[in-house]
Amino acid sequence: MAELADRVGEVIEASTTGFVAQCYELYQSPPLGSLVKTRDLPVELYGIVYNATTTSLEPGRRPIARGKDEASEEEIYRSSPQLLKLLRSEFSTLVVGHKDDDKLYHYLPPKPARIHGFVYLCPPEEVKEFSQSFDFLNILINAHLPVSLDELIAASLRQMCQAYEDRHSFLVAAGKELAILLSGDFNQLKAILGRIKG
């Protein structure tokens, strides 16, 4: 089932503005800036991946270096298969919209995501549908996140443009929207545009 293949994780922490999901497989978090969704039927929440971490399963126990006598990095995992179970990959998303009754809204949903809700990577058609409106850019610009906003906005646009055949037009349209939103800060605009061109 296509849906299963797109399933990338499960919500383990949620708030109104975002949710954190744990990946089913170590290191298999969706790329920075990609559009993911989770369900709290009948509402579907859309989020943009802004951060991914891989840490020890137990917060107090830090991993130790093991590769001194191994020939390659792969050998480490091979000789200590338990590692895959002792580490976890998580990714954090920022909620940028939701779908209710098959209607898209580019603003926050009434309720946060449910814990253990499955998180799916949105297929290109859905990315296209969602990015018909650039209203989500405003949420991104106004968010307070540990990562640089310039990086996040540029990454999300780079991800989204892959759903389009005419990537250039999409990026120009998005750039124009950004130019309006960032009318007071030309330097930031320049930084973002420099990261999405090409």
Added chain:
Amino acid sequence: MTQEDTQKLGIVVSGSLNKGVEVKMDSSASVEDMAVGRYVTIDGPKRRFFGMITDITLGVIDQKLTLTPPDVSDPFMTEVLAGTSTYGTLHVLPMLTIGGDAASLLEGPQPVKTVPSHFSVVNLALQRDVELVFGSEDERKFYIGTPLDMETKVCLDLAELVKRSNGIFGKSGTGKTFLTRLLLIGMLQKGTAVNLVFDMHSEYGWEGRNERGQKVKALKQFFPSKVAVFTLDEESSRRRRVSTDFVVRIGYDEIEPEDMVLLRQTLNLTEPAIEAIYQLSRRFGKNWLQSTMEMKDSEESGDLLKELSIHESTFQNLQRGLATIRRLPFLMSHSPDNPVQRILEYLDRGINVVLEFGRYTDITAYILVANLLTRRIHTQYRDRTEKAQGEDTAPPHPLVITIEEAHKFLNPEVAGQTIFGIIAREMRKYNVTLLVIDQRPSGIDDEVMSQIGTKITCLLDNDRDIDSVLAGVMNKSEFKSVLSKLESKQQALIFGHAVPMPVVVRTREYGSAESYKDFIPSEQAEKDIEELWD
């Protein structure tokens, strides 16, 4: 407007009725495709406005952009910034409302009394909008040219035009003569007025030449039965193979002191010399000029001068001036025919008269003849009009007198005295109006300028000239930029009485065989041929 061919330019963002509105351009429209003088329509929620672009400016949303410009070699960057951070603004002057309210639907375009509301959509005017404003060719309207970048015809209401004095201005070589010829043809074609043309360079009667030296047809070739060519210089006309209808000769006895006043500057006469002319004419009567010239340096004449208290140096000054006049070959002591009467006869029959000056392009000859003839014709017209008013009969046919180098007749010093000043001011009361052609409109008296009904101006670049042409026009500064940006050929700004709003036109083609066809209606041509056989 949901038509496919509308081209959206932008939206209204600010403005006032006096100064015009600012239009922020859409990113899809490029400032480089715009041009001042182009027409736009503004679709307000209640009315539709028709206006003209008078200025185009570049704007940036953030001043930092001007200080640290983006990398222009990056097409993506420029594409994104175009229309958002950097944008063009159009300055549009709304002129008319078309459609929308009852009055403009019934009576056609109305002058604007308000501005479109915020964010009204601005489109490039469509052909049919322009047609709605400038009408189409009919028995009153004459197609003079097309608006910039459009194929629609701009038509002048000639019946309205001849009711006032009109002016054609422009630097030398900008096409004044072609425009005048076109306008004269229009008046002949529509029969709105009968013309008297003082043709200084002999280019309106039979044929003229364009800048490339090719011959172009003039009035008589189009309307042989409606145009008579008079000449002052028979020899020149013969050499140019122009068949003339009458050779004008003027007798000394026909020159009155008033005719001399105008020549004061050109003949370098002093103020006392002019006074002396009046005194001498009182003394000698009709033959004053001949008698004055014949006065020798004798005791007898010395006594006479003393009696009239004319200083000797004044008299010498006067004689020098008169000697210049005397050298004009078309003057003779007594003319065998009366040219004024002849011209009037022709004009009465509805035949237009072109008076060629041949070789005598000297300004003295031109001023003398034009003033002399016009004064007498005007008097006759005045008498007839008054008579017609008294007897309740039809007034004489409207007469349009065309003069070149108009500033010589209408400069502030003489405008008060010359007949042209009077005609320009009294306007249509006596059914006589002027068509003045000039390259230095600043030399024309302000009062006369203000009475000119329709002004057609080609390129002018002297500030004083521009100011004087645009005197009294609302939003003068807007038109200033339009006027100084006209191309030096085939473009003119028309404003005033005969057009609903100021308009920049590319003048209709003139000079090719194709263009000639349109000037003569085919039935007219057939009629002319029939008349020949009768």
